[in-house]
Amino acid sequence: MHIPDGYVDLPIAAVFAVLAGLALAVAARRSEGQLEGGQAPLVGVTAAGIFAAQMLNWPLPIPGGTSAHFVGGAFAGILLGPHLGVLAMSSVVVVQALVFGDGGLTVLGANLFNMAVVEVYVGYAIFRLGRRWHDVGAAFAAGWIAATAGALGVAVQLGASSAFNYELLTVLAIMGGGHALLGVIEGAITAIVYQAVIRSRPDVLPSATREVAA
Amino acid sequence: MTVVDRTLAEISSRVQRLLEAEETPRRDGFLQSVDPAVKIVGLFATIVVTVSLSSWPSQVALLAVVGGLAVASRVSPVELARRVAIVPAASLVIVAPQLVLIPGDPVAGPVTDSGLAYVLTFVLRVTVSVSLLSLLVATTRFADLLDGFRRLGVPALGVSLVAITYRHLQVFFEELSRVVRARRSRTIADRGTGQTWRETGSMLGSFLLRAFERGERVQRNARARGGTTMAAYPSDSDFTRADGVFATMVVTIVLLRGVWLL
Numbered sequence: 001m002h003i004p005d006g007y008v009d010l011p012i013a014a015v016f017a018v019l020a021g022l023a024l025a026v027a028a029r030r031s032e033g034q035l036e037g038g039q040a041p042l043v044g045v046t047a048a049g050i051f052a053a054q055m056l057n058w059p060l061p062i063p064g065g066t067s068a069h070f071v072g073g074a075f076a077g078i079l080l081g082p083h084l085g086v087l088a089m090s091s092v093v094v095v096q097a098l099v100f101g102d103g104g105l106t107v108l109g110a111n112l113f114n115m116a117v118v119e120v121y122v123g124y125a126i127f128r129l130g131r132r133w134h135d136v137g138a139a140f141a142a143g144w145i146a147a148t149a150g151a152l153g154v155a156v157q158l159g160a161s162s163a164f165n166y167e168l169l170t171v172l173a174i175m176g177g178g179h180a181l182l183g184v185i186e187g188a189i190t191a192i193v194y195q196a197v198i199r200s201r202p203d204v205l206p207s208a209t210r211e212v213a214a
Numbered sequence: 215m216t217v218v219d220r221t222l223a224e225i226s227s228r229v230q231r232l233l234e235a236e237e238t239p240r241r242d243g244f245l246q247s248v249d250p251a252v253k254i255v256g257l258f259a260t261i262v263v264t265v266s267l268s269s270w271p272s273q274v275a276l277l278a279v280v281g282g283l284a285v286a287s288r289v290s291p292v293e294l295a296r297r298v299a300i301v302p303a304a305s306l307v308i309v310a311p312q313l314v315l316i317p318g319d320p321v322a323g324p325v326t327d328s329g330l331a332y333v334l335t336f337v338l339r340v341t342v343s344v345s346l347l348s349l350l351v352a353t354t355r356f357a358d359l360l361d362g363f364r365r366l367g368v369p370a371l372g373v374s375l376v377a378i379t380y381r382h383l384q385v386f387f388e389e390l391s392r393v394v395r396a397r398r399s400r401t402i403a404d405r406g407t408g409q410t411w412r413e414t415g416s417m418l419g420s421f422l423l424r425a426f427e428r429g430e431r432v433q434r435n436a437r438a439r440g441g442t443t444m445a446a447y448p449s450d451s452d453f454t455r456a457d458g459v460f461a462t463m464v465v466t467i468v469l470l471r472g473v474w475l476l
Contacts, residue, residue, distance in 0.1 A: 004301050005261050005343030006336065013265075028371060040371065041436050042429035044378025049425020051379065052386035053418055055228065056394070057220045059407055070418070079426065090372075091379040098359060099235050099380065100228065101297065101348050105261050163265070163339075165312050165332060189418075192411060196419020204426055 001071070001154060002096065003111055005104030009161040016157060017109025023117040024090060027083040043080065047088040050076055051095065058189060068185045073115060074123025074146040075190050078139060079197070079204065082124040089116035107157075114153035122149040123190075135198070136191050143190025144183040151179030225391045232384055238352045243287035245353035247456040250362030256464040257350045263471045264342045270331060273338035279467070280345045287353050297348045302341040309336050356380055378432075386425060393421055 050072040058068045072092075077085035093115050096102040103111040123146030130138030155175035159168030197204065239246055245253060264276055284294050310333065318328030354362070357377075364373045397417060 004305070004340055005347065006265055006305075006340035010262065010265055024372070028369075040374055041378055041432040042426070044375045045382050045429030045432050046422075046426050047375070047379040048382035048386050049422050049428075051383060052225075052390045052425070053422055055221055055224045055387070055390060056414065056418060057224070058414060059410055075422075079422070087375060091375045094372075094376050095379050095383070097347075098351060098376075099356060099383075100231055101301075101344065101351055104343055105258055105347055105350075106265055106343075163268075163336070165309070165316065165336075188411070189415070192415030193419045193422065196416045197423055200419065201423055204423070 001111075001115055001150060002103035003107045003114075003154060003157065005106050007161065007164050008107050008110055008157050009163050010106065012157055012161050013106045013110055016107075016113045020109040020112040020117055023086065023113070023121075027086040030083040031087070043084050043088045044091060046076075046080060047091040047095075050088065051092045054092075058185070068182070068189075070189045070193070071115070071119070071147060071150075071186055072190075073119025073150065074127065074139070074142040074186075075193060077120040077124030077146075078127050078142065078190075078194060082121055085120040085124060086116050089120050092116075110153075110157050114150045114157075118153050119146040119150040122146045136195050139194035140187040140191035142187070144180075144187030147183035147186040148176065148179045151175045151183075221394050222391060225387050225394075229384065229387050232387075235351060235356055238289060239355045239358070241288040241353075243289070243353065244456060245283060245287040245349060245460070247454065248353075248460045249454065249457050250354050250358040251365045252453075252457045252461060253350060253354060254359070254362045254366060256460055257346050259464050260467055261343050261346050263467055264339055264346065266471065267339065268335055270335040270338055273335060273342055276342045276467075277338060277345075279463075280342055280349065283349055284345075287349065289349065289352050294345060294348060294352070297352070298341065298344045301344045302337050305340045306333070306337050309333050312336075382428070385428075389424070390421060393417060 053070055053072060056070060058070070073085075073089055076088050079085070080088055090112055093103065093112050094108070097104070097108055097111070123142040126145050127135075127138045127142035130141050152172065152175065155171045156168070158164045158175075159166065159171035164171070248256070260276070260279075264273070267273060267276070280294075281291055284291055312332050313329040314324040314326065316326055316329035316332055318326030321327050321330055350359075360373050360377055364370060394417075397413070
């Protein structure tokens with residue numbers, strides 16, 4: 001999902017950098033100023049935990065020992081709430097780029113838009129809509145649809161770029177179709193992890209009273 | 215290799231990169247002596263020039279610049295290649311069909327000259343861009359990088375958030391590694407995919423809860439100390455000779471791009 005430099009045209013990268021910047025500004029503002037001296041450590045440390053959790057390999061029932069990884073965008077939204085979730089995933093994406101070279105500099109805004117903004121907000125919205133019927137099912141749908149939505153964002157950015165010489169519809173079909181399948185895995189992991197968390201500490205969800213935020 | 219071994223290998227690889235991120239910038243090299251803020255702006259401008267170019271000879275020229283910067287910064291080209299190789303290799307696989315899809319004069323079988331030029335340019339462009347980012351990472355301590363971004367006007371809140379995440383990465387890598395090893399030591403038979411998923415889910419849930427609880431503790435401690443606003447790192451922002459040489463090089467590249475000489 002990380003787009004490296006050289007794949008996306010500069011004007012498109014600039015547009016998505018502005019969009020990501022606006023979304024991050026909204027997320028910071030909607031966090032009601034709690035971050036400065038308040039919840040920044042919670043968000044930063046949880047982001048590091050999500051980053052480490054992405055290292056875990058999940059076996060797939062496919063010959064050859066294929067495994068999958070957790071991305072955690074939707075889960076970050078469920079655990080921290082949409083705005084703090086966006087900020088946490090942004091921190092993950094920035095560290096991935098600036099420490100490990102995953103993704104590029106000119107496309108940092110595009111990567112933030114896809115993996116932090118779209119995945120977290122879409123994932124949280126799906127969870128919020130679906131949890132009144134079945135919360136674990138909603139977590140599954142959130143992980144699945146969020147991963148697919150993020151991939152569609154990548155597809156639009158690549159398909160619209162002249163540097164990447166494939167038609168938009170081709171890229172949308174390959175990225176969208178592929179991630180609609182891979183997203184099932186992300187959805188399953190999100191649901192399983194959500195279930196494990198909610199059994200141990202249901203109070204951590206943003207809807208519950210959070211003692212430390214008081 | 216089992217999934218557990220694969221997880222441990224990936225954690226180990228990430229930890230290695232974290233250690234390298236602290237070690238290589240200590241070498242006495244050219245880019246290491248350039249002010250982080252100047253370096254961020256300069257390398258970003260060079261990447262912008264790289265991304266904007268669509269001819270392979272100009273990319274080859276920029277690759278030579280990257281090689282020169284690496285040698286001058288005491289980052290061996292082999293080390294740099296090892297860091298970045300996966301991205302150009304994956305890019306080659308992705309754009310390889312264009313060798314035959316783009317119309318043009320055939321050069322070898324169905325491969326056309328236009329297709330070959332496109333693929334060559336694309337892979338070189340990605341290689342140069344990724345190498346430049348890797349040089350930035352390899353020659354700048356993360357704390358200095360954050361200081362550079364702060365001086366360039368990036369909001370302090372964002373810088374603080376990223377700093378906190380970076381500071382706790384090593385802790386969580388070690389913790390996850392311990393959890394995975396402990397699970398392996400308790401496992402004596404293959405339990406099948408379904409059971410493995412349930413156990414891994416439970417394990418990861420506990421791990422993320424511990425991360426969250428650690429965050430809560432750090433938050434309480436920070437609040438007890440009066441907040442999380444971080445003081446700026448003390449830095450010497452005088453424009454040095456190395457800054458001047460680097461800035462001249464970047465300006466030359468930008469000017470050459472501007473007059474279409476590249």
